[in-house]
Amino acid sequence: MPAMIVIGYRDDLDRALRNRGLSPFYIAQRPALPPQGIDFTVVSDIENAHEILRAVLAARIDDVAGVLSCHEMGVFGAAYLRQQLGLPGNTDSRKVLDFRDKYLQKNGLPSRVRRARCRYVPSGTSFEELATELGDPFVIKPANGGGSLRTKIVRSPADYELALNPFPDRSDVAVVAESFHDAPEIYIDGVWGDGGLRWWTLVGYHASPLSAAQGGVMAAYVMDRRLHTELYEQAEALATDALSSLETPDCVFHLEMFEDADGLTFGECALRLPGGLSPRCDELTYGVNLFDVEISLALGEGVPRIESVENPERFHAHILLRPSANGTVTQADYERTFELDEISYPSAPGARVGPYGMVGYAIVSDADEPTLQKKIEEIVRFNEAS
Numbered sequence: 359m360p361a362m363i364v365i366g367y368r369d370d371l372d373r374a375l376r377n378r379g380l381s382p383f384y385i386a387q388r389p390a391l392p393p394q395g396i397d398f399t400v401v402s403d404i405e406n407a408h409e410i411l412r413a414v415l416a417a418r419i420d421d422v423a424g425v426l427s428c429h430e431m432g433v434f435g436a437a438y439l440r441q442q443l444g445l446p447g448n449t450d451s452r453k454v455l456d457f458r459d460k461y462l463q464k465n466g467l468p469s470r471v472r473r474a475r476c477r478y479v480p481s482g483t484s485f486e487e488l489a490t491e492l493g494d495p496f497v498i499k500p501a502n503g504g505g506s507l508r509t510k511i512v513r514s515p516a517d518y519e520l521a522l523n524p525f526p527d528r529s530d531v532a533v534v535a536e537s538f539h540d541a542p543e544i545y546i547d548g549v550w551g552d553g554g555l556r557w558w559t560l561v562g563y564h565a566s567p568l569s570a571a572q573g574g575v576m577a578a579y580v581m582d583r584r585l586h587t588e589l590y591e592q593a594e595a596l597a598t599d600a601l602s603s604l605e606t607p608d609c610v611f612h613l614e615m616f617e618d619a620d621g622l623t624f625g626e627c628a629l630r631l632p633g634g635l636s637p638r639c640d641e642l643t644y645g646v647n648l649f650d651v652e653i654s655l656a657l658g659e660g661v662p663r664i665e666s667v668e669n670p671e672r673f674h675a676h677i678l679l680r681p682s683a684n685g686t687v688t689q690a691d692y693e694r695t696f697e698l699d700e701i702s703y704p705s706a707p708g709a710r711v712g713p714y715g716m717v718g719y720a721i722v723s724d725a726d727e728p729t730l731q732k733k734i735e736e737i738v739r740f741n742e743a744s
């Protein structure tokens with residue numbers, strides 16, 4: 359079978375690749391290694407294009423059909439590998455930087471696109487300097503981070519020192535500070551091709567990614583276009599303007615935005631598959647398989663024709679379940695308590711902990727969005743209480 363080089367690992371993508379008749383070879387970084395029996399090479403830094411290229415050359419993989427990345431941290435390396443190995447798909451690693459570096463992205467947008475003020479934080483930058491320039495509070499985060507990791511809201515000089523602790527030997531372009539935006543966050547799962555939106559939907563969070571990264575439960579639900587007509591129109595306009603301005607290549611993308619009383623504010627955009635169980639909920643709701651789109655792009659087939667359900671009968675949500683504090687809550691407890699579409703919740707000690715502290719997940723659905731939100735809230739409370 360032709361090989362697909364994949365930076366990072368996720369089991370849902372692995373199944374999609376094998377269903378397409380491809381043999382994946384993974385470039386992975388501890389602790390997120392593929393299961394036993396799957397071909398992979400370990401690197402110390404999954405963002406180091408030099409190391410990734412050496413790992414691929416050393417593996418001597420026959421009949422390579424393409425390269426793709428599971429996540430945000432691998433998109434630059436994927437573009438670089440395509441350049442060096444003469445493979446199809448996006449090869450513009452310089453353009454990819456506009457979707458990895460938050461300073462480059464936000465400052466590359468035209469002034470009409472509303473977004474946070476953003477600047478680098480070189481060594482020696484004071485709290486007072488940033489508070490004066492960006493307002494108080496402000497946000498500290500990695501310039502090339504993802505998933506709200508190492509992201510902190512800063513309200514005082516003490517907060518500022520704590521926020522910089524994870525970056526002891528940082529370069530002058532490793533950390534950014536942004537003006538704080540206090541508004542609900544939503545996001546788009548979408549496909550961009552030939553300079554326009556080919557398919558997309560809006561997804562709402564149960565709680566902000568930042569709160570989930572700091573111990574909360576991550577949950578998100580597909581939003582009913584019929585209930586949010588104006589919001590969908592605003593989101594389409596913002597996404598089209600921002601992605602056109604950034605000269606976005608054909609891709610599957612994840613675009614975050616803030617919902618203000620007077621319109622939408624751009625958050626950030628990544629050239630990658632949505633995280634968590636978002637692709638699964640998109641497929642269950644609309645019949646759109648974003649993994650197949652991503653694979654087609656990596657094979658050089660372009661954006662495939664996307665047939666989507668116009669008015670879904672049910673809308674789906676996913677909840678990333680955290681481990682039980684005392685180890686006594688099991689999957690059977692969830693199944694007895696709730697009406698679930700899907701669940702995976704290992705109760706054995708030592709279960710692998712993934713992003714946002716998850717050890718398992720649940721998917722629920724309903725024809726009515728408010729009822730779906732109530733279901734999410736009940737499962738989240740149950741998970742938190744356990």
